[in-house]
Amino acid sequence: MAALRKLNHPLFSVEADSPENDIEHSRRQTRITTSALEEIFEKTLKTLNTKYLIIDEMQHLKYMNGGGKSALQMMEYFKALAEELKIVLIFVGAYPILTVLDLSPHLLGRTSAIHMRRYNLAHDVDRARYREILKLFGGELKYNSSKVNLQTWETYLYEGSFGLIGLLSSWIRDAMANMAARGDDTLKLNHFQETRKPQVFLDKIWNEIELGEKYLLSKENASPLSKMAPITEKKEKLCKKKTRPFQAKTERRGIGERV
Numbered sequence: 001m002a003a004l005r006k007l008n009h010p011l012f013s014v015e016a017d018s019p020e021n022d023i024e025h026s027r028r029q030t031r032i033t034t035s036a037l038e039e040i041f042e043k044t045l046k047t048l049n050t051k052y053l054i055i056d057e058m059q060h061l062k063y064m065n066g067g068g069k070s071a072l073q074m075m076e077y078f079k080a081l082a083e084e085l086k087i088v089l090i091f092v093g094a095y096p097i098l099t100v101l102d103l104s105p106h107l108l109g110r111t112s113a114i115h116m117r118r119y120n121l122a123h124d125v126d127r128a129r130y131r132e133i134l135k136l137f138g139g140e141l142k143y144n145s146s147k148v149n150l151q152t153w154e155t156y157l158y159e160g161s162f163g164l165i166g167l168l169s170s171w172i173r174d175a176m177a178n179m180a181a182r183g184d185d186t187l188k189l190n191h192f193q194e195t196r197k198p199q200v201f202l203d204k205i206w207n208e209i210e211l212g213e214k215y216l217l218s219k220e221n222a223s224p225l226s227k228m229a230p231i232t233e234k235k236e237k238l239c240k241k242k243t244r245p246f247q248a249k250t251e252r253r254g255i256g257e258r259v
Contacts, residue, residue: 095212119163
């Protein structure tokens with residue numbers, strides 16, 4: 001329903017002219033079944049000649065009512081929709097998206113993964129690019145010395161943002177807000193120190209990053225052949241042996257013996 005509103009569908013984007021009509025309008029919409037919404041959504045995409053369907057924050061599927069079963073049903077719906085309309089699905093999300101996609105091996109077989117890696121200062125190319133980003137962010141900021149800029153605090157800023165530009169950007173804005181609240185005219189290191197996320201928050205963020213990076217690394221290094229159990233000589237003989245049903249030799253047992 002939210003997608004249909006974004007597409008300005010006439011049945012879902014019309015605003016009521018009064019609070020009373022708005023309530024009645026909402027009631028009518030909530031009575032629409034999911035299958036009806038799916039049909040309307042599919043027809044809308046056809047009408048718009050849609051070629052690409054981008055679904056952001058895909059990892060939120062893991063929190064659906066019904067758990068993995070509901071998430072799998074939703075992904076199967078997306079897959080069927082893509083096949084029916086001949087469109088390309090683009091799923092975007094944080095690392096937990098990987099556990100969601102794992103629910104559907106059929107979808108994984110048709111998926112191309114693009115890993116938007118964080119900047120890692122252990123690599124010279126990443127370090128150079130990270131410094132360029134610090135230079136870009138800090139170009140219009142005022143410091144208490146001509147020899148001080150964001151690059152001066154490169155290691156500290158990296159440790160508090162893990163090389164994630166989104167975290168770095170929000171941290172810089174928080175530091176600027178702290179500077180303004182204090183009535184300071186220039187940006188200093190203590191503005192960043194006072195607005196650094198609590199360590200318990202950083203630990204949670206890092207755990208997610210570490211799990212995601214290890215997951216993708218294991219996927220990249222794993223060989224399909226290494227996952228196949230080797231066929232032993234005994235198993236090979238059993239595979240080659242051909243017998244007809246009920247033609248095996250029976251073993252006679254003495255009277256009173258138990259099977």
